Amino acid sequence: MAGAVQWIAESVQEILQISGPTLQTFLVLCATFFLAYVIFKRSRNLPPYPAGRVPVLGHLLALGRAPHLKLTAWRRQYGDVFTVRMGMEDVVVLNGYTAVKDALVDRSELFASMAPNYLLDVMTDCGKDILLARWVTGFRQRKRFAATTLRNLGMKVGRGSIEKKIREEADCLRNRVAENNGQPFDVAHDVTVTVANVICSMAFGKRYDYEDETFRELSKAIVTLASELGTGQIISVFPLLRFVPVVNRAGINALEGFYKVRNVISEEISRHREHLDRENPRDFLDFCLLELEQQEKVDGLTEESVMYMTGDLFVAGTDPTTNTLLWSLLYMTLNPDIQDKVQEELDAVVGEGLPTLFHRSQLPYVNACLLEVMRIRTLLPWVPHATTQEVTVQGYDIPKATRAAT
Template sequence: MASLSEVVTTARDYVDVPTILVAACACLLTFLYLQWPKNLPPGPWGWPLLGNIPMLAKCAFVPATFTELSKQYGDVMTVWIGRDVNIIISGYKTIRNALVKRADEFSSRRIFPAVADLRGPGDTSTSTKGVLFAAYGPDWKHQRKFALMTLRDFGVGKRSLEGKIREEADALIQEVESKNGLKFDIKQMLPNAVSNVICSIAFGNRFEYGDPEFLRLIGLMNAAVEAQPSRDILPNIHPVFRRLPFGSPHQDKLVDLTLGLQVFCSEQIEKHRETFDPNDIRDFIDAFLLEQRQAQDERARENFTDKQLQELLFDLFIAGTETTATTTRWALLYMILNPDIQEKVRQEIDSVLGQAFPSYDQRNNMPYTTATLAEVHRINTIVPLTVPHAASKDTTLNGYSIPADATLFFNLWSIHMDPQLFPEPDKFNPDRFLDQNGNFVKHEALVPFSIGHRVCLGEQLARMELFLLFVSLMQRFTFHLPEGAPVPSTVGHFGGIVNVPHPFDMCAIPRE
């Protein structure tokens, strides 16, 4: 019988370090495979641990890549971000089936882990405060109903709000006029106007553009959007990387910015509490504080905490400012690139309004301008993959398993760039939204604000602001590229949520 030392010696003759490593990797991959949910949708091959991160890192524009991949793998596709399952849902019929016909199953949220960490104790990838990232259920429905009713009470969707937007449009026009026809980047000006409308609703007053407190708010919002959470690769591979002491410069920046916005909102809440009068409800914060005082049962008190108000304000500013400001930038870029369309828009504005300030109701008399803005929404969707969704429970779609812990992205880009729905989708063509008599025609597949239960809370406000700001600028200026400037790209920068144009300069020539 062989001794132990002989057995060990014999084993060494047949097993070397490379063999051990191969065996260990095989065991690890087998373990990971056995952990995967069964019957997942098909998708591109991914690397162990990394998944499809290397492929996505090479993409010029991720939503367009997903749209191309869907032609190979189908409308329901799996993409691995590290160890996390991400289901990409494309195509109008499939998206409508999920978000409208089966809304109760597909209307929950999947908050980015980094954002969940920052929003405080109790917030997880499936449960958080606010409205934007809150899980689908009774508490979310209650908060959304309150937010919608309060926004309407303070003018959203009504003519009473137009005076506030007009005030911001006038201030924006003065800023543009101060450039004296020389080149400038309008990127910093537009958030000032848009966020001041939100300030009027949320805080009861606007800020002067030079106000240090206002500059602080704008700086925090701009930087927070640019520091989108999906840019951190390591935390997507495994949560432990979020806890490492060395962190990442980008993650540290996101932490600082988010905490700064939270502090700003908390300060505004305390100022309102000191001057609160239940008989004089001035704004959104006062309306919330009144609900807080009137809460009768424990559940109502849990829904109307200071933390909830802070996160509601956070959602209103982040979602309501950047999207509208960015859409307006895209609109001006396409006017610069298409001077013939710019001239048609201007002629219609002159014939209907002259120099009178526009009213949102007058969009019905301005079909070409309305069609132009619809085409802006289509050709460069601002939130092309929607805010991340989640299924309310384990379910199926198109015959494939959809786990409740998967992140769901609804690819609106695939709808708006579908040649079957919108012929020559790469061409900027407002005429696609006009009938033979020149009347504006809505297209059911134009869904820039998404569809179903999670349709954008601020859609009415965003549409009103965009129309009034765009028409006001087109009334007063002719926009063109600076002499000798390169033609700006129409491929946006997509950091995970918002599709923004790359920086570009313009000249604004005042009209006589």
């Protein structure tokens, strides 16, 4: 051991051409700084690390094939706040109502940023959208502008709501199902079109036919993007893997799906620009194009940002809602007794028509079934956030720009 230390010292001396006494001083300073770093790092009141952490990989092996179950087990052992090492980066995991409400409701702005993520940053040019943006002035303005615009377009309860459009699309879906005369068929595409048409009505001011080839490609791209993005997250943990064949396939597929969605949106932006009615904006793109010209509410808004923001509407609005409905249909099929009770309540309250938001308070069993589906089949088990400054949660100090998941 002593020989190794001597060899290192001699090598450093030779490379840096440092004299003996000066080299000793240099090594003492290095050792002092190292010890100070270790001592002060350990003295910080950070959330605990579960057992099973290894160099480079962190807890990836310990999480296994069912990470949600492992996280649940660690919660019982380490409490509601602990740290998981994902590759070379720490992720603070928040569990339980109290910790999550404290972070995401009571002090939401302190957890409102997004940490770097290779795949997502490529897709949004490092956060020029809404969902994945860093907590900066431009993001807050884009978020406020988008929320206000969507409310103006009917994303609200009450007068002027988009509820009428949703019921029209639901009626189209019901007719599509009836056309099969009780024969088995795959309902996934029809449900996707129904949900996406609601998004299209706000974003593009139009709807697609169920057999429209452009929309078939768009919906397929959205499904590919959502499914492959989760599988390809290993590339975000270790970005160099994007150069490794086979391993990078999921990431490549996700990017291809994203580019297809982007191309459709870019074509719609061009079409809207040609037919823009500045006195009567009809949809989300119209409002965005007006803001591009006026630059009154969002500093530095660009056409590229508009494309990314509209992409958020499609991916975040279509895929989760579609999958929730498909899981609901599957569980109704697997549990005919529950299906019968749901139908009985709908018949008693709604009758032969379609339900409205007015009926919601009168349909407790239907609401309970939907909530149970969302509990069993969580569509996004990790809700990613990052701290905007150092913050204390349940007695633990979480540094600025630390990933936080709930």
